[in-house]
Amino acid sequence: MAKEKQQKTNAMRILDKKKIPYRVNYYDCDEFIDGVHIADMLCQSYDRSFKTLVAVGKSGENYVFVLPVDQELDLKKAAKAVGEKSVELLHVKDIKQTTGYIRGGCTPIGMKKLFKTVIHSSVLAFDEVIVSGGALGVQLFIRPQDLIAAVNAQTGDIIFEP
Numbered sequence: 001m002a003k004e005k006q007q008k009t010n011a012m013r014i015l016d017k018k019k020i021p022y023r024v025n026y027y028d029c030d031e032f033i034d035g036v037h038i039a040d041m042l043c044q045s046y047d048r049s050f051k052t053l054v055a056v057g058k059s060g061e062n063y064v065f066v067l068p069v070d071q072e073l074d075l076k077k078a079a080k081a082v083g084e085k086s087v088e089l090l091h092v093k094d095i096k097q098t099t100g101y102i103r104g105g106c107t108p109i110g111m112k113k114l115f116k117t118v119i120h121s122s123v124l125a126f127d128e129v130i131v132s133g134g135a136l137g138v139q140l141f142i143r144p145q146d147l148i149a150a151v152n153a154q155t156g157d158i159i160f161e162p
Contacts, residue, residue: 010109025133027041029137051069052065052108053067071159078118081154101132107140
């Protein structure tokens with residue numbers, strides 16, 4: 001487990017409390033464009049680098065979807081995965097109020113509330129994956145099984161296939 005002199009994020013505190021091992025990568029991030037840009041900048045595989053998206057269902061409930069940074073969320077598959085008629089992505093201006101995190105620093109671990117979470121099933125192909133650490137310039141390297149357990153997630157097919 002990483003013991004950095006940098007400030008711990010809420011996600012790290014939760015993983016520490018649950019005794020879930022992880023590694024931290026701090027990097028300079030003056031401007032967040034998207035996860036692909038960050039993966040390119042850090043020479044990381046798109047397949048192992050996961051982004052976190054938040055959606056709201058027709059019922060008004062919020063849901064979290066975690067998928068490879070270079071993939072697009074299929075809203076129909078996502079809705080089906082959470083038992084909704086439809087879902088739409090949460091507006092950027094509502095991310096911080098809903099999750100406690102800012103765009104680019106959003107992670108499924110340690111949001112204001114534990115929302116129903118679906119992680120793309122490709123996560124299971126890796127020994128370790130990369131997710132945001134809960135702040136710009138912070139990444140967490142974590143075993144997929146530990147990520148799933150930390151947020152009580154399910155896995156499924158939620159990406160758009162052209």
